[in-house]
Amino acid sequence: MTDANEARVLVHAPIGRDGPATASVLRRAGLDVQVCASIDEVLARADEGVSTLCVAEEGLFGEHLQAMAAWVACQPAWSDVPFVVLTSHLRQPAVEVWRQKMLAALRNVSLLERPVHGITLTSTVQTAVRARARQYEIRALLHARESAAAALEGIVLARTQELEAANDALRKQMKERALVEESLRHAQKMEALGQLTGGVAHDFNNLLMVISGGLQMFDRQPDQARRDRLLGAMRQAVERGAALTRQLLTFSRHQSLQAEPVDLLRQIHGMRDMLDRSLSGDIHVELRLPLSLWPVEVDANELELVILNLAVNARDAMPGGGTIEIRGENVADWAEGDLKGDFVSLSVVDSGTGMTDEVKARVFEPFFTTKDVGKGSGLGLAQAYGFARQSGGDVRIFSEVGQGTEVRLLLPRCLKPLVTQVSMDTAAVAAAGTDAHVLLVEDDDEVAALVSDMLTQLGFGSTRVASPAAALGALADGRQIDVVFSDIMMPGGMSGLMLARELRTRRSDLPIVLTTGYMGQEARAAETQGIPVLAKPYRADDLSAVLHAALAQGRGDTL
Known part of the structure; x- marks a missing residue:
């Protein structure tokens, strides 16, 4: 205390x-x-x-x-x-x-x-x-463990002649020590979460961009259809932020999962873009899911996190690239141990390095990892196991050294009706005349839609592409582009900073402005090279100012 x-x-x-x-x-x-x-x-x-x-x-x-x-x-x-x-x-x-x-x-x-x-x-x-406060908890736990160890040694020394009594005392002390070590592991998990939060900073800042920008645009937008679309985007951003928070809380404490009927076909296919963004370009994902695949009753957000973690593990097991298969199969009348009934088998299969028997025996232990320091927390498979058990199922793992690995989730079949998803009205947005045309490079659809609306309100024309490679293609088509506005963190192996460097080689007269939700090493490198960087979330006035400044500099005007 x-x-x-x-x-x-x-x-x-x-x-x-x-x-x-x-x-x-x-x-x-x-x-x-x-x-x-x-x-x-x-x-x-x-x-x-x-x-x-x-x-x-x-x-x-x-x-x-x-x-x-x-x-x-x-x-x-x-x-x-x-x-x-x-x-x-x-x-x-x-x-x-x-x-x-x-x-x-x-x-x-x-x-x-x-x-x-x-x-x-x-x-x-x-x-x-x-x-x-968690550090002070760790201090108390360390002191408690030392006290428990000292007490255990004293009991053993004092009761050498009373073997039965000594053994009873030893078992009691070992149980107490296990509780202390479990608490220490939980504190270590908190520390690991502190390191992992920087990895989701970019996603959270994208959500904040949608919300803050949408609020700014709401009062400026007289058209009710556009207002409804802005409100819908902001609501969806809030839901995505809540989902990210729930995923983090699942690591940090024993949180009850929010089970609901889930259509695995729709859920897994809906993850395709996220999987492609999270895995390197030399990894190919194949979905082998029959149309007759039964629904299951699980936490949909947690299911996505488990599949993503398993896919990342599979990618890491194939350093030279390869194919990851996600397979689904209905398993009727399963009976093994405490699992009985109809289940759906959902497997993530790779052709990577495989595992030894010693590694397979420990893969579900929290914080156990064979990866280099800093490349894995050892929580992925442990979290998959906890998810499957809390959902009423189980996990099986099949692996041979040099032959690859299959991680198979067994999830109970759901007989409840699926929840109907209500689609959002996507009314068309009228275009406005502009003096300058912006090439918007943004992989996040919600952010791209909001920024496109901002640009229209500010008097710019815009063309949106979702990757640096697509941006280079648009410029090669001979389109009239006056300035490029690109996010730094992009999927596909080419960042916004790499795009800026390529554009300086191809079109040294074309202004480029970068934006990011995480001011990391690449953002600092861009500023060092004289490339303006606009931090997310930003206001419409900030966007206008930086684009006009870039255009003026490109023309050689004096500000």
């Missing part, structure tokens, strides 16, 4: 009113906040106990960063204090170099560029506080 000091947030911003203002926002969110006047006071109070350090970057300049880095390096093994660092909008090379040095020194850092919205600040700090 943590004491009061270990639950507090320390704030240090030496210039202006950033410190008191930040503290006021966080206190309104119910956090225990203390403002420190100097870095020495921060370090002294942090030694007494701290949940999160919220520091303005100017408070870390010079020797202050060295002092803070030395304190970070002296933390115990279980501790990794989270920092929320408030940065300025400066982007000079020297500042960026210093920030990289600061990130390496402090290790567990979230950056927020000022001015920052109160909700963003509160959410980021609360996330850091929760992560720190």
